[in-house]
Amino acid sequence: MLDVKFIRENLALVEKSAKEKGYKINIQEVLDLDEKRKKELGRVEELRRQRNEIAAKMKGGKPAPELIEEGKRVKEKLAGLEVKLTEVEAEFKDALKSVPNIIFEDVPLGGEEDSVEIKNWGGKPEGGADHLDYAVSRDWVDFERGAKVAGAKFYYLKNELALLENALVQFGLKKVMEKGFNFITVPDLVSSKVLEGTGFSPRSSDQSDEYFIEGEDLALIATAEIALTGYHMNEIIEEKDLPLLYAGYSACFRKEAGAAGKHTRGLFRVHQFNKLEMYVFCLPEKSKEMHEMILATEEEIWQELGIPYRVINIAAGDLGAPAAKKYDVEYWSPVDQCYRELTSCSNCTDFQARNLNIRVRRENGSLEVLHTLNGTAVSLARTMVAVIENYATPGGKLKVPEVLKPYLNNKEEI
Numbered sequence: 374m375l376d377v378k379f380i381r382e383n384l385a386l387v388e389k390s391a392k393e394k395g396y397k398i399n400i401q402e403v404l405d406l407d408e409k410r411k412k413e414l415g416r417v418e419e420l421r422r423q424r425n426e427i428a429a430k431m432k433g434g435k436p437a438p439e440l441i442e443e444g445k446r447v448k449e450k451l452a453g454l455e456v457k458l459t460e461v462e463a464e465f466k467d468a469l470k471s472v473p474n475i476i477f478e479d480v481p482l483g484g485e486e487d488s489v490e491i492k493n494w495g496g497k498p499e500g501g502a503d504h505l506d507y508a509v510s511r512d513w514v515d516f517e518r519g520a521k522v523a524g525a526k527f528y529y530l531k532n533e534l535a536l537l538e539n540a541l542v543q544f545g546l547k548k549v550m551e552k553g554f555n556f557i558t559v560p561d562l563v564s565s566k567v568l569e570g571t572g573f574s575p576r577s578s579d580q581s582d583e584y585f586i587e588g589e590d591l592a593l594i595a596t597a598e599i600a601l602t603g604y605h606m607n608e609i610i611e612e613k614d615l616p617l618l619y620a621g622y623s624a625c626f627r628k629e630a631g632a633a634g635k636h637t638r639g640l641f642r643v644h645q646f647n648k649l650e651m652y653v654f655c656l657p658e659k660s661k662e663m664h665e666m667i668l669a670t671e672e673e674i675w676q677e678l679g680i681p682y683r684v685i686n687i688a689a690g691d692l693g694a695p696a697a698k699k700y701d702v703e704y705w706s707p708v709d710q711c712y713r714e715l716t717s718c719s720n721c722t723d724f725q726a727r728n729l730n731i732r733v734r735r736e737n738g739s740l741e742v743l744h745t746l747n748g749t750a751v752s753l754a755r756t757m758v759a760v761i762e763n764y765a766t767p768g769g770k771l772k773v774p775e776v777l778k779p780y781l782n783n784k785e786e787i
Contacts, residue, residue, distance in 0.1 A: 374469050374728050376742075377407050383475070390475040393482050393689035398471050406465040413458045420451040470569070473694040474724040480698050484690040488701070494672070495681025501707030502765035504758045505639030508534055511769075514640065526629070526644045533771070533787040537760065538647065538753050540780035545649045545674060545751035546620065552670050554620035554651055559600035561624055562591045567603035570728035572695030572721070582627050597621030597650040598747040605654060606729040610743065612736050616655035616663060620750065623648065636713060639758065646754035653746040656733060657723065660744035664720040667748035668700050671716050674750060677776045680759045681705035683712055695721040704759045715755055718748025 380387050381404060388400055427444045430436065436444075481489045508514040513534035519527040530538055546556060573583065573595065584593040594600055601621045610617065625648050629637075636642065651670065653663045668684065675682045687699040696719040703712035723742040726732070733743040764772045770786040781787060 374724065375472055375474065376723075376727065377403070377469060380404065380472065386475055387472065390689070391473055393476060393480075394473050394692055394694070395484075395690050396471070396473050396694070400472060403465070403468045403472060406461070406468050410458075410461050410465045413454065413461050417451065417454050417458050420447055420454060423447050424451060470728075473692075474572075474697050474722060476689050476692065477698045477720075479686070480692070481686055481688040482690075483688045485688065487688040488685045488691060489688070490683050490685050491700075493681075493683035494676060495679070495705065497705050497710070498681060498707045498763070499710070501762040503708055504641075504761040507761055507765050507771075508639070516639075524644070526642070528640070528643065534757065536781060537757060537771075537777070537787065540777045541751050541753055541756055541760075542622070542647070542649060543780045544678075544776055546622070548674055548677075549620045549649070549651055549670065549750050552618070552666075554618040556620050556622070557601070557604075559594070559597050559604075559621045559623050561594055561600075561626075562586065563594055563599050563603060564590050565592065567606065567729070568592050568599060570606070571599045571602040571725050572693060572728070573599060582629065584626050584628065593626035594623060595627045596625050596648060596747075597623040598652060601650065601652040601747070602725050602745060603729060605731045607731075609732050609734050609740065610654065611734050612656065615733060615743065616653055616659060619652045621650045621652060623650070636709075640754040641713070641758050643754055646752065648752045649750040651718070651748045651750050654726075654731070655744050655746070657741070657744050660720050660722060660746060663744075663746050664698065664700075664718065667718040667746060668702075671702050671718060671748060671750070675702065675704065675715070678756075678760070678774050680715075680756075680763055682715065687717075693719075695719070695724045697722045697724070704755075706759075706762055708762050713755075713759075715759060716749035716752055719746065721745050721747070 375387065380400065384400065391398055391400065424444070424447050427440060427447060430440060431444070481487050511533070513530070513532055515529040515531060519529050550556060568583065582595055586592065598621070600623065601619055604619070624645060626645050629642055629644065651667055653667065655663050672684070682702050682704045685701050685703060687701055692699055699717055699719040701714060702716045704715045706713050722744050725745045727742045731743060732740050734740055760774065761771065764774060766772055766786070772786055773781055773784055778784065
């Protein structure tokens with residue numbers, strides 16, 4: 374969430390950003406609730422002062438009946454006001470959480486169709502094999518048994534495709550570790566506090582993309598980003614220790630609510646997949662630089678895999694609440710003759726860190742909220758789609774990308 378002081382001092386920017394992101398909120402109501410909260414807090418603090426003053430007078434002897442009665446009166450009044458303060462604070466916090474992060478000046482305005490291509494690589498080859506038909510014919514994937522066991526859009530990976538997934542993980546991990554990221558596995562479940570703090574709160578219940586555990590305050594993660602954000606919850610990190618770079622590997626679970634009309638064939642959009650995620654905690658003045666570093670790492674991965682792609686600067690209306698700016702990397706599908714979403718990377722500034730109380734202690738001793746960023750290194754299901762489409766041969770074999778050969782017994786084809 375945003376700092377309410379920042380909202381007051383930048384009201385026009387906050388209102389414009391919320392509108393451009395498509396959020397219908399009353400920011401003045403947030404500010405009014407803050408004033409109400411501060412007023413109630415002042416009344417509570419005054420009664421607490423009176424209570425402490427009376428308690429001090431009662432020490433060292435038998436207090437006068439009038440003082441005892443006054444103490445009871447203050448105590449009762451304080452109890453009522455503290456309940457009211459708690460209610461007002463909860464109302465204020467809920468309203469504040471509804472305000473999305475601001476957008477940077479270079480974010481395109483408009484909806485999904487207004488996102489801007491800023492670079493591309495590898496051209497637009499034609500041909501290619503349909504990944505689902507190809508994988509089924511090779512007995513590499515089984516959606517029928519996946520549906521029997523867990524429902525539609527669950528699947529089994531088999532044989533060479535399962536080995537290809539492992540090779541992609543190993544390649545991606547080697548790449549990000551060379552960039553200074555530290556490998557970490559994460560819990561597949563998080564509490565609602567972490568989920569909401571990361572910014573994965575749907576605009577309505579119908580848009581919820583998470584699987585919740587009935588009877589538990591837990592949800593399955595949609596990305597390792599969620600668990601990685603919570604890793605340093607309620608912590609203070611020393612300035613000298615930043616930036617902290619993590620590479621989180623996890624299964625990802627998504628209902629894919631609202632995905633109708635999207636490309637859904639085969640492995641492209643499923644309910645469970647594995648992913649290697651890059652995550653950064655850094656100083657506020659370094660986050661834009663870190664964002665470009667994450668994007669450059671993603672580009673290196675796709676160039677070394679030989680997958681044609683483009684990079685787009687995501688328009689405001691297609692940004693989620695936490696991101697101030699987001700890049701998407703889309704691969705060129707030679708089968709569909711269009712670009713398809715592959716990975717993304719976002720600068721969430723201090724939005725997530727303030728939610729989860731993650732701060733940096735500067736060398737001068739001052740405390741401030743740090744910045745968080747995230748980016749996909751390898752999303753395994755979609756990457757396998759891109760590899761099959763670009764490397765399937767007319768003879769029915771799959772040519773192994775050069776960088777994956779060390780992880781597949783140096784085979785030329787599988």
